[in-house]
Amino acid sequence: MKVLKFGGTSVANAENISKVVSIVKNTIREDKAVVVVSALGGLTDMLLKSAAFAAEGNEDYKQLIAEIEKRHFDTVKALIPVAHQSHLLSIVKTAVNEIEDICNGIFLLNEITPRIKDRLAAYGEWLSSQIIAAYMQFDGVKVQWVDAREMIKTNSNYTQAQVDFSLTLPNIARTLDHKSCDVYIVSGFIASNEKGITTTIGRGGSDYTAAIIAAALNADTLEIWTDVSGMMTADPRLAANAKVIDRISYGEAMELSHFGAKVIYPPTLQPVMNKNIPVWIKNTFAPEDPGTLIVNDEQSVVAAASENIVRGISSINNIALLSLEGSGMVGIPGFSKRLFEALSQERINVILITQSSSEHSICVAVDASKAELAKQAVDAAFAGEQALQLVDPLKVETGLSIVALVGEQMKSHPGVSGRMFSALGRNGINVRAIAQGSSEKNISAVVSTEDVAKAINVLHEDFFETTYKQVHLFIVGVGNVGSKLLEQIDQQNAWLQERLKLKINVVGISNSRNMMFHKKGIDLKSWKEELPKAQPASLQDFVEIALSHNLRNSIFVDISANAEVAAVYDRFLQKSVSVVACNKIAASSEYKIYKRLKELASAYNCKFLFETNVGAGLPVIGTLNDLVHSGDKVHKIEAVLSGTLNYVFNHYDGSRSFSEVVRQAQAEGYTEPDPRLDLGGTDVMRKILILAREAGYEMEMSDIVNNAFLPAECMEGSVEAFYECMQRHEAHFRKLLEEAKEKNCKLKFVATFENGKAAVGLQHISPDNDLYNLYGKDNVVLFYTSRYAEQPLVIKGAGAGADVTASGVFADIVRAAQ
Known part of the structure; x- marks a missing residue:
């Protein structure tokens, strides 16, 4: 028996559903299958948004419900011949009427509860699974539709219900033991409590549903079908050179999913890990791609022996850093316990913890949306100590993110954390807090959110790139010497990439009249034609734009003889952007200026080079x-x-x-x-x-x-x-x-x-x-x-x-x- 789960993008429309059915039909040629499906892509968001509008007294909820109805009608009509549509359309219409009735009630009360949210959200999976089951049946597949609420039982913690495995696992085994069909279609994400009231098991919970079913049935494999070809070394939207990880351990996959990798819902792996069931991450839109295999640690260790010690890089945005500090904390037991109790009582999840050895401060990271609530709770818990000035009011920093390195083998390779922080430091990325577990599967750093993309690219380049290191240039002065430089870079780039593993990317250029930028690189064969058409030159704007790009391995190159250009070197150096100066003015200005620039380069771990100030190209x-x-x-x-x-x-x-x-x-x-x-x-x-x-x-x-x-x-x-x-x-x-x-x-x-x-x-x-x-x-x-x-x-x-x-x-x- 195999369990296959298809996410929202995989079942977003009729065309995609056809691809899903094709994959399922190929699977059941060899074995029976349980297929768990999500709602049509984006549908759960639409349902919850309609409820939110209704609670606000905004009648736009009616328009959203009309769109929900149309999407399902269109999907049914595209999949099922006209003569066989009526029953399914009637199911959709009845469900939409119920959705509208619920939202009308919310509108009248101006209130929505977690229980009602679960009731509404459940319609997405319930409808999509009905439609897909009907389409498969029409296509000649022996299929049986199953409502997950009949099998999966939870507590009443609505929107994040906890599964009662003692009831759920036998329920699944009993319900899915029939031999009369080839495929069971199950609605993901939804469950019910002991009273039969609808609950949900967390956004992304369809993965979890599939894993629970796989564990209950002792399935041969669990396949998670999504819109990417496996787990990747980094988010491909941030790191263009991200690669698919072909094999990874349960522990590594759990760490990556917890720290922002959206391919798999974090709780998914626990049920299958206990049963040692292999998990495949596959691409619905490229089913021939190998994907990622998630297996037990022993297998992964063998597979990883010749691979990178770091298996992936992940991140979590919208983080707030909470710092509890005070001289009255030193040597006094119980402060940590009281801090975490205060947060726990408000159901605030702690993502990262770090504490100084002096016990003078404790720092934790939480979801930024909970920061204000956390401050109120913690300040109330320590009001007595704050009144005596033994403990400071809780400090809250926002606009932060966590970047994490994950790898099972990091513990046996010294220097990984040093290499990580060195790479970040070279690129001017300030680390606000650090955490490394005793298992050493994860090294996490809190950085500014504006530095996340840069940090991920820096780390990915340092730990995964064997082809080249990409360098980004911003050049002021493209006259006689500048033109020759661009010509030389164009001629030599291939050699540098092959021999020195460097790829030079000219991102910005300016002369006295015009300036232009291109993040992916200016065409060095046509720049002379393009520059006169570009925006008017402004040195201050050039500096602001260059720094706002916040690109790794950036270098500012001055080929002018302009004192104003020399005066901006310090701004680049303070952002860890190296400066290469053909211009002699800075190095020959007042000694205190020369000295400061040298000191800035040293302090911010970058270079201030001016070889051509004396002797042109001579060393x-x-x-x-x-x-x-x-x-x-x-x-x-x-x-x-x-x-x-x-x-x-x-x-x-x-x-x-x-x-x-x-x-x-x-x-x-x-x-x-x-x-x-x-x-x-x-x-x-x-x-x-x-x-x-x-x-x-x-x-x-x-x-x-x-x-x-x-x-x-x-x-x-x-x-x-x-x-x-x-x-x-x-x-x-x-x-x-x-x-x-x-x-x-x-x-x-x-x-x-x-x-x-x-x-x-x-x-x-x-x-x-x-x-x-x-x-x-x-x-x-x-x-x-x-x-x-x-x-x-x-x-x-x-x-x-x-x-x-x-x-x-x-x-x-x-x-x-x-």
Whole structure:
């Protein structure tokens, strides 16, 4: 004998009922079956809503009842030929008339009781089971309809009635022992008390009905047919990469169902577990899918040996956290007992418990809808202690949810909880409370409801994803360098996914005019066409939208030279969003700002990376960090840090004016939009300042000596006026060149740091100097340290250009992601 249960979506309409009957017919080819059915999808909600309307004096209940009648009429007419409909339509009409009479009474009294709620709610399953039985009979199946109220007996705790198994199990065995039919159709969810008055066994109780019947009959299997292909590693509506669990233990399934997995009603497994009856979770709309098998622990342990130690991730929303605190609780027995008694008397279920070892506080989680009632009850219970200020008034926090890891094997694998909280912490998800049972099947954390989707995705990625880690980018500045970066990401994403298990998803981009967002990723092949059509750019809006997305593994990338953009880094870091900055302003601003950003990155477990601030794509800062972190001390830095100035002086040979060479450098993308930032030395000052700070020295921009070579008047006015000024002063630049040639030297703009002092300026570099053989736009940095005292550590290569700068930003993104 098999027991099959079909949920509301499986019997929502005539088309779905046809699928159900097809599944049942395939089953009874091999064995007899008991089929337990729910009400038509959404019908129980409609019945209870009509009662609620009536109790409020809202006559819209009549419209709802009309819709209930129409849905059943339409279903009958679609399934049964016209000549055979009348009897079934009469049953539906009689039932709807009774529903209307009950609601009319509620309307007149403006009151509804739990007993009446059960009476109304029962019509859903009663009608659906009658219709399905009639359709099967017409289809040639030997079927018998059974009203569950005749078999399942409960107490009178209406809406959540407790089953009396001593009466129920023999009733089922007697009622379903006939051999004259192939299928019994049973109404789920409903039962009756000792007086025969209708009760219900909890929303989702049709699963429970099926399990009770399976236990009573010692069924071979129990099959729960629903609209998903089994229990999943996480809610697929929240985690796009959720996977079906092929095999799971009773204990694990019970934990997952208790903590929000809606596939199965929590009490369902207890009756079948006691009889060791296997349970299958199957998909009515994809019956060929394997589904999930729920079996005993021993079998599951063997099956799980080569699988994930965490079997699933679940969550419960609408949670309130209640905290009872006070110095008068320490060392005094009985406080916990009184707290739980107060809650129990109000029938408030405690979902999670945690207590500090100091006994100064007890924290419990309950359904948020019961929070106010709980506060009243607990405050009343401890009124005496509160009056003496021994216990504080109960604290209530709402807007919370519970996220839980479930797995039978977690107890034998150390570090699971550490891995869980580390993953949450890296993504800025604050944990308000923690609970872990002694069985270690479940590790639960209370988090903000707005973080639930993020938390589930973070944990699912950490414990289940073997294919890749998804990284989300928000990029400001998609000009020359930004465009190259997006091109490189597009070209390299497949390689990163294959080799580093990273998938980079560009979620938001902005230039000075427009910005656009797409949670699933912006198309990197068409973004140039789409961005001008997008919404107007606003830095504050960009920040708000990026943070509101609340995506895991997020990175903010700044490829601008804008001080306002640099000023928002702290907002991202405080949300555990890493910052990758091509923009030098933040790291070269006041020391206290630089230090705060570094501290925020450390405090919020994220990264603040700015490798391209010095040397474009060269590994200058990374190498310096490695030296310092390994205990080396930097004594001196000597460097040519401007690819622009190196390019200019390498190309200025007197055949063209200095102004023309600078124009060429700007045209080829080697200068800032305002070349004076390069030629005036400001850019180089920022770079040596950043290196000094990264070497461990506290220094400000004002501490750096700038031996400028440009005439002062050239620094005034517009960029075009700057070029005109340089043209007028060509003799000045020619003199600088000739003086260097006379000494057989080259002109190099050099930055130095030694003994805590820094300077930048034009120097004559002789052939025997390490800086002499530096061509094109190359940079070079020489680190003199305790370990590299005689021969410096030299880093040399292209220090300007959109491609190499973009590649440096890209490398920082990968570092932040890992």
